[in-house]
Amino acid sequence: MPSESTPAPDEPPVDRDADAAADDEDAETDGGHETTLQAHTIRLELVDEPGQLLAALEPIADNGANLLSIFHERGSLTPRGRIPVEVDIECPPARFEPILEDLRERGVNVIQADAEEYGDEVTLVLVGHLVDTDLSDTLKSIQNRSGASVADIDLSAPAGAGSEAHSSARLRLRARAGEIPAVVETVREVAAEKDIDVIAPLEGRP
Amino acid sequence: MRLAVLGAGAVGRSVAELAGEYGHEVTALADSSSAVVDPAGVDADAALARKDAGDALGDAEPDEALAAEYDALVEATPTTLGDAEPGFSHLRAALERDRHVVLANKGPVAERYADVRELEADSAGDVYFEATVGGAIPVCATVDDLGAKHVSAVRGVLNGTANFVLSRMAAEGLDYDHVLAEAQDLGVAEADPSFDVEGTDAALKCVIVANVLREADCDSLAELRDAAVTLADAEVEGIEHIPGSALDLAAEDGRTVRLVGEATRDRVSVGPRLVPEHGTLAVTGTRNIVEIDHEYAGGLAISGRGAGGEETASAVLADVARLE
Numbered sequence: 001m002p003s004e005s006t007p008a009p010d011e012p013p014v015d016r017d018a019d020a021a022a023d024d025e026d027a028e029t030d031g032g033h034e035t036t037l038q039a040h041t042i043r044l045e046l047v048d049e050p051g052q053l054l055a056a057l058e059p060i061a062d063n064g065a066n067l068l069s070i071f072h073e074r075g076s077l078t079p080r081g082r083i084p085v086e087v088d089i090e091c092p093p094a095r096f097e098p099i100l101e102d103l104r105e106r107g108v109n110v111i112q113a114d115a116e117e118y119g120d121e122v123t124l125v126l127v128g129h130l131v132d133t134d135l136s137d138t139l140k141s142i143q144n145r146s147g148a149s150v151a152d153i154d155l156s157a158p159a160g161a162g163s164e165a166h167s168s169a170r171l172r173l174r175a176r177a178g179e180i181p182a183v184v185e186t187v188r189e190v191a192a193e194k195d196i197d198v199i200a201p202l203e204g205r206p
Numbered sequence: 207m208r209l210a211v212l213g214a215g216a217v218g219r220s221v222a223e224l225a226g227e228y229g230h231e232v233t234a235l236a237d238s239s240s241a242v243v244d245p246a247g248v249d250a251d252a253a254l255a256r257k258d259a260g261d262a263l264g265d266a267e268p269d270e271a272l273a274a275e276y277d278a279l280v281e282a283t284p285t286t287l288g289d290a291e292p293g294f295s296h297l298r299a300a301l302e303r304d305r306h307v308v309l310a311n312k313g314p315v316a317e318r319y320a321d322v323r324e325l326e327a328d329s330a331g332d333v334y335f336e337a338t339v340g341g342a343i344p345v346c347a348t349v350d351d352l353g354a355k356h357v358s359a360v361r362g363v364l365n366g367t368a369n370f371v372l373s374r375m376a377a378e379g380l381d382y383d384h385v386l387a388e389a390q391d392l393g394v395a396e397a398d399p400s401f402d403v404e405g406t407d408a409a410l411k412c413v414i415v416a417n418v419l420r421e422a423d424c425d426s427l428a429e430l431r432d433a434a435v436t437l438a439d440a441e442v443e444g445i446e447h448i449p450g451s452a453l454d455l456a457a458e459d460g461r462t463v464r465l466v467g468e469a470t471r472d473r474v475s476v477g478p479r480l481v482p483e484h485g486t487l488a489v490t491g492t493r494n495i496v497e498i499d500h501e502y503a504g505g506l507a508i509s510g511r512g513a514g515g516e517e518t519a520s521a522v523l524a525d526v527a528r529l530e
Contacts, residue, residue, distance in 0.1 A: 123459060125452050125480060154458065156451035168452035170459060197447055199456075199463055201480045202361065202487075 037090045039068065039174075041149055043112040044103070045082035052108075056085065059102030065091035069151045075136060082109070086149060088174065121151065122180045123172050124187060128196035130167045131157050138194060139171075146186035148175040207526055210234035210271050212296055213282035214257060216515030217310045217337065221280050221522050222250035228523045236271035238283070240264055243274045272299045278306040278331075278529055280522055285312040285410065287437060294318055297325065297333070304330035308525040310337040310518060316410040319417040319434040324427055334525035339411045340364060342517035343510040344524065345496050346418060354422035356501040361468035364411045366492030366513045367395045367402035368445050368465040372478075373490040376453040376462050382446065394492060404444035405476040406437070408467040412476060413440055416469040423471070435474060443477035456480055462488050 046052040053072075060067055068088040078084050091099065103110050130138070139150050151174045157167035175183045184200050191198045207230045211222050214237040225232050231247045235254075242253040242264025253263045272279070279300035283293050290313030297307045297314050302325075309315060314322050315335045326333045339345040340362070349357050363369050367389060374385045386403070389395035401407050413435055420433040445465050456462050462483045467476040481487040486507050489495045494512025499505055511517040 123461070123480060125455055125463070127448060127452050154455055156455050158449075158451055166447060166449045166451075168449055168455050170455040197443070197478075199448070199452060199478045199480055201461075202466060202468065205481075 036092070037066070038093050038096070039088065039090050040096055041112075041174075042087045042089065042100070042103075042110060044085045044087060045078045045080065045109045045111055046085055048083055053085070055106050056087070056103065056108045059099050059106065059108075060087070060089055063091065063095045063099045063102065065089045065095055065099060071150055076140065078111075084111070088149065088151065120175050120177050120180045121172060122175065122184060122201065123170065124184070124201075125199040126169045126171065126191060126196050127166050127199065128191070128194065130155065130169050130196065133194040133196065135169065138190060138196070141190045142171075142173070142187055145190060146173075146175070146183040147179070148173040148183045148186075207231070207278055207530060208233045208276045209278055209280055209526065210236075210274050210276035210300075211280045211282060212236050212268075212271060213280075213284070213311070214254065214263060215282065215284065217518045217522065218280065218282035219254055220515035220519035221282060221310075222254065224516065224519050224523060225250070228526070230523075230526060233276050234271035234274035235263060236266075236268045237263055238268060241266040241268050241271040243270050245275045272296060276305060278308055278526055280308050280310065280526075281314075282310040282337075282522070285316075287313065287317060290314045290317045294321070297322065301325045301329035301331050301333070306331040306529045307333045308337070308522050308529075309333065309335040310522055312338040312410045312414060315417065316413045317436050319414075319421075319436075320427065320431040323421070323430055327427060332529060334528055335414065336525045337518045337521035339414050340494055340496050340508075341366075341510070341512040341514060342520050343494060343496055343508050343512060344521070345415065345498075345508070347524070347528075348498060348506070348508065349415065349418055352498065352500050352503060352506075354418050356503075357419060357422075357498055358501065359468060359470045359499040360412075360415045360419070360496060361466060361487075361499075362496035363464050363487060363489055363494050364408040364467045364496070364512060365402050365405075365465060366494060366511075367399060368405070368408070369489065369494070370394050370492050371403065372445060372448070372453070372463055372465065375448070375450055376457060377490070379450055379454065381450045382448060403446050405442040405465060405467075408465060409437055409440040409442045409474065409476040412467040412469040412474045413437055416471070416474045419469060419471050440474040440476060442475075445478050448478055457483065460484075464488060 044056055068090055071086040151172040154170045181203055188198050209225055209230050209232050211218050222232050222235050232250050233245055234243045235248055235250055240262035242248045243266045257263050281293050281296050293311040294314045300307045336346045370389050371385045416435050421430055424430040424433050453463055460483050461480045463478050464481050464487055466479040495509040497507045
């Protein structure tokens with residue numbers, strides 16, 4: 001039995017334009033079943049003015065991408081005195097470049113945009129004098145040294161800064177596929193320098 | 207089978223009490239200060255009643271139990287580290303007399319595995335040690351049945367005290383010190399709980415399993431001597447620094463924290479790990495669980511009581527049955 005996609009020799013030639021139009025229609029469908037989404041991380045730097053973050057997020061929404069997380073390194077500045085922001089998005093492969101173009105057109109400085117997929121995630125709990133040892137610096141070291149991105153963080157410091165009691169933080173890190181064990185090892189190294197304990201899942205487990 | 211039982215703590219006492227039910231005879235029973243010896247069989251209940259009343263078990267010296275007539279020595283004295291004495295010397299004495307040895311004491315197989323196997327090789331007696339890992343849970347026997355060569359990892363919750371503390375902290379939102387004090391009141395934790403909460407006890411069990419796995423790859427005693435590991439080779443972290451807030455944060459994410467030990471051919475590690483709240487490893491209270499990763503069988507899990515006199519005695523008596 002001939003397959004449906006193979007026209008019989010006596011059939012009229014396929015209308016190429018109609019096919020192309022149908023393809024385009026598929027591509028317009030947000031989250032359509034034919035489309036695979038790819039995760040991307042975009043590092044931006046923003047001028048410290050009202051409305052800047054919104055300006056940076058609009059091109060993402062306008063191009064039909066899903067915003068996964070925003071990591072805003074409050075208090076830390078890039079060498080040019082701007083605010084670094086890391087945005088994780090998910091979009092069909094063809095939409096990524098247009099998003100970057102739109103961002104640049106609106107004057108947003110794109111420092112780094114990698115098309116590499118952050119395929120894996122790991123959740124960790126840190127325990128120690130997290131606030132007194134500069135949590136923001138700890139997170140920065142983790143990101144810089146492991147190459148993973150901090151997707152979100154939850155801090156529980158019941159006794160407040162300066163207390164003898166330990167505080168805890170739950171981190172969700174996103175890393176490239178297969179790199180989780182190395183990332184966890186790096187987190188342990190960074191943590192050990194500040195006498196912070198790391199509670200991690202078993203290797204190979206979520 | 208005629209048994210000489212060394213050690214009259216929870217385990218030794220239960221072995222002596224249950225031996226008759228399993229068809230065995232206790233010909234000697236000793237604690238650290240005295241012994242009762244009778245080739246025709248000692249009255250264990252009467253001896254233990256004397257001990258409970260504050261008297262000696264019997265009139266004999268402890269060493270006389272070692273020299274008594276028996277087929278298998280049950281070594282249930284407290285676990286010691288380093289040279290594993292005096293447990294190791296007890297094992298040596300029995301093997302040199304071509305008697306079998308059943309260990310409940312972890313020291314000899316955790317710290318001197320190759321030495322134990324060397325003595326065993328020169329003896330007509332065999333050494334079994336099911337009771338040293340996971341109390342009533344048949345860990346060594348299962349690994350052995352499945353073929354240690356095909357087992358890539360054994361992991362689990364192997365300390366009931368630490369697990370009681372962590373699961374109570376998670377369930378009640380209480381802090382470590384509070385729950386530990388409660389565990390001590392209940393008799394779940396010892397007055398000095400460091401062996402349990404610092405991870406040492408779980409690590410010894412993992413070291414023993416690692417030795418079993420590594421032994422499967424050795425063709426000679428010399429190779430085993432190189433391959434065998436001790437507590438010093440284990441990466442050990444305890445639970446004593448974990449605040450209630452860490453368990454709260456884990457719970458918000460559908461997880462909890464358990465003291466998990468893992469033995470593979472390459473690594474022995476014990477430490478607090480994040481596990482799914484309703485996953486296999488998240489047993490509660492003093493319960494233990496062991497997972498075995500097998501090349502062909504996939505993952506297996508056995509859960510049960512990891513400590514307790516009668517529970518651990520059941521593992522000792524299962525080993526005695528293997529000798530028959």
